Amino acid sequence: MNSQHFSTKERILGAAEQLFARLGFAGASLRQVTAAANVNLAAVNYHFGSKENLINEVFRRRLDELNTHRLQALEEALSHPESDLEELLGAFINPALDLSLDRDGGGAFVRVLARAYAEHNDALRKFLSDNYGHVMKRFHAAFAQRLPDLDKEELYWRLDIVAGALTYAMADFGVIKRKSGVTEQQHRERSAEHLIRFAAAGLRAP
Amino acid sequence: MNSQHFSTKERILGAAEQLFARLGFAGASLRQVTAAANVNLAAVNYHFGSKENLINEVFRRRLDELNTHRLQALEEALSHPESDLEELLGAFINPALDLSLDRDGGGAFVRVLARAYAEHNDALRKFLSDNYGHVMKRFHAAFAQRLPDLDKEELYWRLDIVAGALTYAMADFGVIKRKSGVTEQQHRERSAEHLIRFAAAGLRAP
DNA sequence: GTAGCATTCAAACGCGCGTTTTACCTACGA
DNA sequence: TCGTAGGTAAAACGCGCGTTTGAATGCTAC
Incomplete structure (x- = not known):
């Protein structure tokens, strides 16, 4: 899932959606999200600014x-x-x-x-x-x-x-x-x- | 609220209920709970064993x-x-x-x-x-x-x-x-x- | 080919987390 | 009166958190 032919942003959004559904907004960490999306930890803050903003984009x-x-x-x-x-x-x-x-x-x-x-x-x-x-x-x-x-x-x-x-x-x-x-x-x-x-x-x- | 004529356990349960409702189980910390209940931080683990168990008792x-x-x-x-x-x-x-x-x-x-x-x-x-x-x-x-x-x-x-x-x-x-x-x-x-x-x-x- | 920009990366920051430890208080039965 | 058990207190533990940094890399236009 979330394989390489999706962009970094798309993979983050997809992984975040899955993990927010499973663990909640507070329960899912950016480390879990980025690991599932197979991207670097810093990519969330680079592309979305903050975790809060990532939630909004989802x-x-x-x-x-x-x-x-x-x-x-x-x-x-x-x-x-x-x-x-x-x-x-x-x-x-x-x-x-x-x-x-x-x-x-x-x-x-x-x-x-x-x-x-x-x-x-x-x-x-x-x-x-x-x-x-x-x-x-x-x-x-x-x-x-x-x-x-x-x-x-x-x-x-x-x-x-x-x-x-x-x-x-x-x-x-x-x-x-x-x-x-x-x-x-x-x-x-x-x-x-x-x-x-x-x-x-x-x-x-x- | 949660004034002194309730026992420590009862005050913790009441405060936890309020904060879990407002912030969620992952979102509410034991430090917030014990502060609201006006008890020591260690009281949760003393009386309930763990946060998980506190949730069950609520x-x-x-x-x-x-x-x-x-x-x-x-x-x-x-x-x-x-x-x-x-x-x-x-x-x-x-x-x-x-x-x-x-x-x-x-x-x-x-x-x-x-x-x-x-x-x-x-x-x-x-x-x-x-x-x-x-x-x-x-x-x-x-x-x-x-x-x-x-x-x-x-x-x-x-x-x-x-x-x-x-x-x-x-x-x-x-x-x-x-x-x-x-x-x-x-x-x-x-x-x-x-x-x-x-x-x-x-x-x-x- | 290289300058310039966007992106990725590893590492580190300070902070707040759940939990544990250790000492201290207090009350009560021997 | 003293020993003991139940409860409270402050402090510290290691850990994972969101975020930031600065260097490395990839890509595009000239």
Whole structure:
């Protein structure tokens, strides 16, 4: 993994993603990261300035793509007028699922994201809110249109629950063990199906 | 806080809970913990043996009580035959809510618990499964009785989603900001109400 | 070929970590 | 009154941390 035909920066980002997912931001050291990336220790500070900044770049690399895909999927769903709640939920959930299934680190990244949630880091929250808040607003508007009887604030609460359950499901927090013969991909796909069904009913609750 | 009329052990546990919630297990140092607890640095290793063991004791102290309360609430709900899905969900969710509202550290503990989920620590998972797996089995049986048409495995998935969303909600992961004039208690209480409504509908989904 | 720049490298910096050691205090039963 | 055990105290242990330094190397343009 992280073989030589990737650049030093890319190898560091990939190794950092893996190790942050496994050990946490405080738990993974730059010595472990650079060893896994097969680069010199000083390369992190040379290319990224600091560990803090490396963490930010790990997020930026994936989140830009994720949210672009989410908005594309939403527009696609909205473009044909017969789209139902499940399709809108799919536009939100499936890009995250796809990311988690992406070879080379997507699965690790969703765990990193879950850790970031748990860290409750204010700086990161602001970063997420500033950079990706408009995505949630866009989805909120779309859901509000499909659920005209639902109070706007109530909808915010419910979307927040959906986002939480999604994070939880993608990061494989749950107690449900993957059965032998079921790949990680299949496990996550089923997880997403269950989640969409569950969330659609939850959003429609009176 | 952690004033002198608590024992050294209790002050360490309280301070550790607070700091683990805020900084994580790797992020909070024993020097910070002992300073906050106003005890000597060596007291942790004297009373608990190691940092690792201190972490375990932080969990044990709260989880025994939580699961006892959950099972009591479940029996109470089942005792009157008219109990509906919302009551069963309340038996699962409200003890966690009460714990999170407990003065002296319950609020911190639910965040510690959320961190533990995110850590994906195998030893901890086994500990939780061994010690508290029977609680989930008991709830599963109760829900299965109320939802006879729902496939058993489907129910496991959905309860897992509920547990995830609950963890997320109690730990205040969400992006929903607490409005000024709303206490943390009120915020969490509303969170629980929304969650019960949402989850009940989700569980009833066809 | 060589100057100039970007990158890599080994080594070291000071610091804070978990843990251990050793001495000291205090209370209580013999 | 003294010995002893339980608890607390300060100091130090070795280690791994993030970061910095300065020299060595590779690459590109002239």
